[in-house]
Amino acid sequence: MMLEIDRLTAGYGRVRVLHEVSLSVDEGEIVALVGPNGAGKSTLLRAVTAMIPDRSGSVRVAGRELIGVAVEDVAAAGVAHVPEGRRLFPGLTVRDNLRLGGWVPRNADLGPVLEIFPRLADRLNQVAGSMSGGEQQMCAIARALMGRPRLLLIDELSLGLAPLVVDEILARLGGIAESGTGVLLVEQDAGAALEVADRGYVLELGRIGLSGTAAELAADPRMRSAYLGGDPPQAPVS
Amino acid sequence: MSQFLQATVYGLLQGGLFALIAVGFSLVWGVMNVINLAHGSFVLVGAYLAFELNRRIGLDPFAAMVPVAAALFAAGYLVQRGLINLVVKAPIFITLLLTFGLNLLLVNGLILIYSGDYRSVTTGYAADGFALMSGVRVPVGRLLAAVVALLLTLALVAVMRRTRTGLAILATGMDRGAARLMGIRARHVYALTFGLAAAMAGAAGAAVSAVGTFNPADAGRFTLFSFVAAVLGGLGNMYGALIGGMVLGLVEAWGGQLLPGTLVNAVAFAVLVAVLAVRPEGIAGRAFYSSRVEV
């Protein structure tokens, strides 16, 4: 397993948001984590990368325990996190943002990530904050990939982006996973996420509700009524 | 007229020194959101170190810039690491209080050791000069100080732009959390930043010791001028601080022609208020309250 979360409990100060959450992501696997606003999806990613200190349980990445490891050391453990709101360095150029992504492995070779997101190649000297939302998201994912992660965490890839752009970016995840990187994709847009994911989990009020393969979840009636906004394909005639 | 030109020349040369002092102050403010009220006392510590090096081993004050800057870099690094990092995320009031205390400590320490008497370091050449035109004289020491100051300021900008460390400092200043996710050690970066600023202040202090007299009470004036120059130039904008420093040098020199000595500080403040009223984003076009660093 690339990522193994076992009974992770986390929150902010005295407020507990996650209650004994367990999930896993395999090598080369895309796993979707969906659920309503406020369920704790972002909190889970933040707990994995030590962005919040109040956490207990176990988070293992490629066998290495991350509870007790500081944020600065998470990148060296092979984890890249595209945080909520992307958090690009807005006043720096795309090139500098990418260079910063490769900080730990001292990776300055932009070639591979530009191959994945060719649109960025024309934008290298542009200030990151001045690009469109979709380009910024591409830059954020490319920046994360510059660290050559074994595990890629993406928070709300689709937020604020046009559906066509979302599809364009989602389509790249398969290629990223093919190289062995495990991807944990947090999405409110469950439909889009399940289309590219191998498996998925549904987080509700800080607990895992449903889980299964993407196909199973997409067909599950509870899932359909709550998150996919529609009737199952073979709805019984009443 | 020649009196005005003479004041202008002095102002520009003095402005170069102010720029060197202000650029570090602005950097610290922009990257860490810390207004370092002890910045001016670092200049004085640098001046007294140069004074000591000259007295004990006869070192030239401009040559002393190198060891003085190194010493202040180390001291600045440790102060940030051991002290200011502890409260850097606290409200700005706390860091103001801390650096205010540090300033008192340093200034009074200097008074204890050196008394409040005015000191200076004399060299064989600093007082020499040449005439730019009739009635306008350029002293060699001040010219040298201004040129070195400008070169150091430009070197800092180059470090910020071109080096891995500079990039880490800028990134941490823009988004500390995201920088840490990249694996950048924010505490170390902060300490480097503070050390760099202290080193620039110390180097400026060594130059100050060569071009005129100084006493511990000058610390407040240097801090005040750094503050005004940083705001004038746009917070964290290093070219802005450079321009701000030059403007203040001119204001001080012109004001000194017309007003009694201490009123010059009031003029500096008046310039600040005027600029904030007209261009709140600073001369160089960056809001003083937006905590972004640009070079």
Ligand SMILES: Nc1ncnc2c1ncn2[C@@H]1O[C@H](COP(=O)(O)OP(=O)(O)O)[C@@H](O)[C@H]1O
């Ligand atoms: N910085 C914070 N401090 C305190 N509570 C927070 C913070 N961030 C999020 N929360 C709370 O944690 C819960 C989960 O939030 P979040 O993880 O952002 O949910 P999601 O990403 O699933 O929308 C919410 O109730 C939210 O109010």
Ligand SMILES: [Mg+2]
């Ligand atoms: Mg969220």
